[in-house]
Amino acid sequence: MAISMTEMGLRARSASRQLARAAAEQKNGVLLALADQLGLQGAALLRANRQDVDAARAAGLSEAMLDRLMLNEARLAGMAADLRRVAELPDPVGEVFDAKTLPNGLKLHRQRVPIGVIGVIYEARPNVTLDVAGLGVKTGNAVILRGGSETLQSNLALARLVRQALHGAGLPEDAVQSVEDADRARVTELLALDDYVDMIIPRGGAALHKFCREHSRIPVITGGIGICHLFVDESADLEAALNIIDNAKTQRPTVCNALDTALVHRAVAAGFLPRLVQRLGAAGVTFRADPAAAACLPPDPRVQPAGPDDFDTEWLSLVLGLKVVDGVEAAVEHVAAHSTGHSDGILTRSDANAARFVAEVDSAAVYVNASTRFTDGGQFGLGAEVAVSTQRLHARGPMGLRELTTYKWVVIGTGQVRP
Amino acid sequence: MAISMTEMGLRARSASRQLARAAAEQKNGVLLALADQLGLQGAALLRANRQDVDAARAAGLSEAMLDRLMLNEARLAGMAADLRRVAELPDPVGEVFDAKTLPNGLKLHRQRVPIGVIGVIYEARPNVTLDVAGLGVKTGNAVILRGGSETLQSNLALARLVRQALHGAGLPEDAVQSVEDADRARVTELLALDDYVDMIIPRGGAALHKFCREHSRIPVITGGIGICHLFVDESADLEAALNIIDNAKTQRPTVCNALDTALVHRAVAAGFLPRLVQRLGAAGVTFRADPAAAACLPPDPRVQPAGPDDFDTEWLSLVLGLKVVDGVEAAVEHVAAHSTGHSDGILTRSDANAARFVAEVDSAAVYVNASTRFTDGGQFGLGAEVAVSTQRLHARGPMGLRELTTYKWVVIGTGQVRP
Numbered sequence: 001m002a003i004s005m006t007e008m009g010l011r012a013r014s015a016s017r018q019l020a021r022a023a024a025e026q027k028n029g030v031l032l033a034l035a036d037q038l039g040l041q042g043a044a045l046l047r048a049n050r051q052d053v054d055a056a057r058a059a060g061l062s063e064a065m066l067d068r069l070m071l072n073e074a075r076l077a078g079m080a081a082d083l084r085r086v087a088e089l090p091d092p093v094g095e096v097f098d099a100k101t102l103p104n105g106l107k108l109h110r111q112r113v114p115i116g117v118i119g120v121i122y123e124a125r126p127n128v129t130l131d132v133a134g135l136g137v138k139t140g141n142a143v144i145l146r147g148g149s150e151t152l153q154s155n156l157a158l159a160r161l162v163r164q165a166l167h168g169a170g171l172p173e174d175a176v177q178s179v180e181d182a183d184r185a186r187v188t189e190l191l192a193l194d195d196y197v198d199m200i201i202p203r204g205g206a207a208l209h210k211f212c213r214e215h216s217r218i219p220v221i222t223g224g225i226g227i228c229h230l231f232v233d234e235s236a237d238l239e240a241a242l243n244i245i246d247n248a249k250t251q252r253p254t255v256c257n258a259l260d261t262a263l264v265h266r267a268v269a270a271g272f273l274p275r276l277v278q279r280l281g282a283a284g285v286t287f288r289a290d291p292a293a294a295a296c297l298p299p300d301p302r303v304q305p306a307g308p309d310d311f312d313t314e315w316l317s318l319v320l321g322l323k324v325v326d327g328v329e330a331a332v333e334h335v336a337a338h339s340t341g342h343s344d345g346i347l348t349r350s351d352a353n354a355a356r357f358v359a360e361v362d363s364a365a366v367y368v369n370a371s372t373r374f375t376d377g378g379q380f381g382l383g384a385e386v387a388v389s390t391q392r393l394h395a396r397g398p399m400g401l402r403e404l405t406t407y408k409w410v411v412i413g414t415g416q417v418r419p
Numbered sequence: 420m421a422i423s424m425t426e427m428g429l430r431a432r433s434a435s436r437q438l439a440r441a442a443a444e445q446k447n448g449v450l451l452a453l454a455d456q457l458g459l460q461g462a463a464l465l466r467a468n469r470q471d472v473d474a475a476r477a478a479g480l481s482e483a484m485l486d487r488l489m490l491n492e493a494r495l496a497g498m499a500a501d502l503r504r505v506a507e508l509p510d511p512v513g514e515v516f517d518a519k520t521l522p523n524g525l526k527l528h529r530q531r532v533p534i535g536v537i538g539v540i541y542e543a544r545p546n547v548t549l550d551v552a553g554l555g556v557k558t559g560n561a562v563i564l565r566g567g568s569e570t571l572q573s574n575l576a577l578a579r580l581v582r583q584a585l586h587g588a589g590l591p592e593d594a595v596q597s598v599e600d601a602d603r604a605r606v607t608e609l610l611a612l613d614d615y616v617d618m619i620i621p622r623g624g625a626a627l628h629k630f631c632r633e634h635s636r637i638p639v640i641t642g643g644i645g646i647c648h649l650f651v652d653e654s655a656d657l658e659a660a661l662n663i664i665d666n667a668k669t670q671r672p673t674v675c676n677a678l679d680t681a682l683v684h685r686a687v688a689a690g691f692l693p694r695l696v697q698r699l700g701a702a703g704v705t706f707r708a709d710p711a712a713a714a715c716l717p718p719d720p721r722v723q724p725a726g727p728d729d730f731d732t733e734w735l736s737l738v739l740g741l742k743v744v745d746g747v748e749a750a751v752e753h754v755a756a757h758s759t760g761h762s763d764g765i766l767t768r769s770d771a772n773a774a775r776f777v778a779e780v781d782s783a784a785v786y787v788n789a790s791t792r793f794t795d796g797g798q799f800g801l802g803a804e805v806a807v808s809t810q811r812l813h814a815r816g817p818m819g820l821r822e823l824t825t826y827k828w829v830v831i832g833t834g835q836v837r838p
Binding site for chain 1: 440483519521525534535613618633636656659773778788789790794798799800810811817826828829830831832834
C-alpha cells in the first residue's frame with residue numbers, strides 16, 4: 001500500500017540527514033552500482049517500460065509522446081554513461097568559501113551543504129527519474145520524484161534499482177522515493193509539504209510551472225521556458241549571422257534554448273531577410289513576419305504575417321518570428337517586453353553595441369555572436385544539469401551540482417562575546 | 420487616491436530596469452542626499468511620527484510597542500549614519516565571477532545584477548523603511564514597502580523623502596514605493612504580484628512569515644526566528660562557557676540570535692548548572708529545566724520544570740531552557756529536533772567534538788566557542804543586513820548587499836554554433 005505524502009516527507013527528511021554526511025566515495029558508489037545494474041537488469045526495465053508504452057499507445061498518445069516515453073538498450077546505455085560521468089565530477093558538498101578572520105579573532109567561512117529534500121515533478125521522460133536520482137545522491141539531497149502517470153511502471157522499476165543501490169552502499173533507501181500513486185492530488189499534497197521539502201523543481205511545460213508557483217508553499221525553481229531572441233545589428237557579420245540563426249533555430253527546435261525570434265536592424269533588413277528565409281526555409285522553417293520584415297520579402301507561402309501573440313510564443317518547432325527594429329535600443333525594448341529571460345543575444349561587430357546589449361538585457365544567459373543553443377549545464381562546463389532556471393532567486397540559467405547546494409556559516413571562536 | 424497594487428507592481432518593474440543601470444555614484448548620491456534630508460527635515464518627520472505615536476497610545480499599544488514606533492533626533496541621526504555607511508560600501512552590481520574560456524573559444528562569466536523588485540512586509544519599526552529603501556537603492560532593486568498600519572504617517576513621510584532624493588538624483592521615484600493603504604488585503608494582493616515582484620522579505624514574527632509562505636506566489640525569504648542552542652561539552656572551559664551563555668542570553672534578549680536553550684553534558688552538569696543559574700539569575704534570567712537539569716539544582720523559585728513546548732519556544736526574553744544531554748550526539752539530535760536553523764553552537768576543548776558538531780548541525784550559523792549573538796550582517800563583516808534567512812534557498816544567515824543580487828551568464832563568442 002502506498003504511504004502518505006506526509007510520511008514520505010518525514011522519511012525523506014530523515015534520510016537527507018544521513019545522506020548529507022555521506023562521503024563522496026559512498027555517494028559515487030551508488031551511482032556506479034546503478035550504472036552497472038542498468039546493464040544487468042535491462043530486460044526487466046524494458047518489460048516495465050513496455051507496459052507503459054502499450055498503455056500509452058492504447059490511450060492514443062501521439063508518436064512523439066511514445067518516443068519520449070520509450071526506453072531501449074541504447075537509451076539505458078546512455079543513462080548508465082551519464083551516471084558514470086556524474087560520479088567523476090567533484091563533490092560540491094563541504095567546499096569552503098569566503099573564509100576570513102574578523103578583527104575580534106573569530107574565524108568565519110561559508111561551507112557548502114546539501115539543500116536537503118528536493119521534490120521533482122516531471123512529465124513523460126523516464127530518464128529524468130535516474131537523472132534526478134543521480135544528481136540528488138551526488139549532492140547529498142534526498143529527492144521525492146513525481147513522474148507522469150504514463151511512465152508509472154518505468155519509474156517504479158527505475159526507483160527500485162536506485163533504492164537497491166542506496167541500500168547496497170549502506171545509505172538510506174528513502175533518500176530517493178517515487179510517488180506510486182498516479183492521482184494528481186498527490187502533486188498538490190507534495191507542494192504543501194513545506195515542513196519536509198526545501199525546493200520544488202518542475203520539469204515540464206508552462207502550465208506545470210504556473211500550477212506549482214500558484215500552489216506551492218515551498219520555493220519553486222521555475223524555468224525551462226524560453227522565448228529566445230537574436231538581434232542582427234547593422235554591423236553584424238551577416239554570413240556568421242546566418243550560421244548562428246540557422247543553428248539556434250534548427251539544430252534542435254523542440255528545446256527551450258532554441259531561437260524563437262530574429263530581430264533585424266532596419267539598415268540591413270532588406271539585404272539580410274531574403275537570405276535568411278532562403279537558408280532556413282530550405283531546412284523546413286516557416287516564418288511569422290512583422291509588416292516591416294514582410295516588406296523586405298517577396299511573396300512566399302512560408303512567410304505569414306505575425307499575429308498578435310506570435311512574438312509571445314515559444315515555438316518549440318520550425319517556426320521563426322521576424323521583426324525589423326531601429327537599432328540596439330529597440331532590440332533591447334523588444335526583448336524586455338517579450339523574452340522569458342532564458343537566452344537572448346546580439347550579433348554585431350560593434351563593441352559598444354555588444355556592451356550595451358549585455359548591460360541592458362537581463363536574461364539568464366546573454367550572448368554576443370554565438371548560438372543560444374549553448375545554454376545548457378554540459379555546454380557551460382558545469383558537468384551536469386538538473387534544470388535551466390529562468391527565475392531570479394538562488395540560481396539562474398543552467399543549474400549544475402553547485403546549484404543543488406546551499407551553505408552554512410561556520411564561526412570558530414576562542415570565547416568571543418558580543419560587546 | 421491610492422493606486423492599485425498591480426499599478427504599483429508595473430511602476431516598480433519599470434523603475435527597476437532604470438535603477439539596474441544606474442552608476443554606483445548616482446545610487447550613493449541618493450543615500451547621501453537622504454541622510455542630509457533626515458537632518459534638514461527632522462522636525463516634519465517627528466511631527467508625522469508623533470501622529471502615529473499618539474494614535475497608538477490612544478489605541479492602547481504597549482510601552483514596548485510605542486518605543487519601537489517612536490522616532491527622535493537621536494534615532495534620525497542613527498538612521499542618517501547608517502545611510503552614509505551603506506553609501507561607502509562597494510557596489511555588488513556588475514561584479515564578474517566564475518570567468519572561463521571553454522574549449523570552443525566561448526568566453527563565459529557570471530555577472531551580478533539586481534534581483535529586480537523586492538516586496539518588504541514589516542511591522543512597527545519605521546527605521547525599516549529607510550533601511551530597506553537604502554539597501555534597495557544601493558543594490559539597484561526597486562522596493563515596495565508595506566509597513567504596519569500603526570506607522571503609516573511616519574512611513575509616508577519617510578517614503579516621500581526617499582522619492583525626493585531619487586528624483587533629485589535623476590532616478591525614477593517609483594524605485595521606492597510605500598503602500599498607503601492600511602487595509603490588510605493589500606498584503607495578500609502584494610503576495611500575488613508574481614508578474615512584477617521577484618522576492619518577498621517579511622520582517623516580523625512567526626505568524627507573518629507563515630502567512631507569507633502560505634499565500635505568496637513569489638519566493639519568500641523567511642527568517643529572523645531563532646530558537647538557538649549552545650551545548651556545553653564535557654571538555655568545555657566552564658568559565659568561558661558562563662561568559663558566552665551569559666552574553667548570548669542577556670546581552671539583548673529580545674532578538675532572534677539570543678540564546679534559548681543551554682544543553683549541558685551530563686558529566687559536568689552537576690558542577691556547571693548551579694553556577695549558571697547563579698550567574699544568569701543575578702541578571703534576571705529565569706529557567707525551564709528538564710528533570711535531569713532540575714536534579715542538579717537546589718530548589719529555586721527562578722527554576723521551573725520545562726513544559727512540553729518550552730524547548731520549542733523562541734523566548735525573546737530573559738528565560739533560558741536547561742537540558743542535560745549524554746554527549747555531542749544527543750546534543751546534535753536535540754538541535755535537529757528543536758532548532759529553527761538560525762544559530763547553534765558547541766562550547767568545547769575537543770577538536771573532534773567541535774568538528775562533529777559543525778559537520779552534523781545544519782543551521783544557518785554554527786558556532787564553536789563563541790556567542791550566538793554574532794549572527795548579524797554587521798558582525799559578520801557584510802557591512803549591512805536586510806534580514807537573517809533561515810530558509811535554505813538563495814541565501815542563508817545574514818543577508819547583506821550581495822544577497823540582494825542575482826547573476827546573469829554572459830557568453831561572448833566569435834560565431835560559435837552548437838555541433
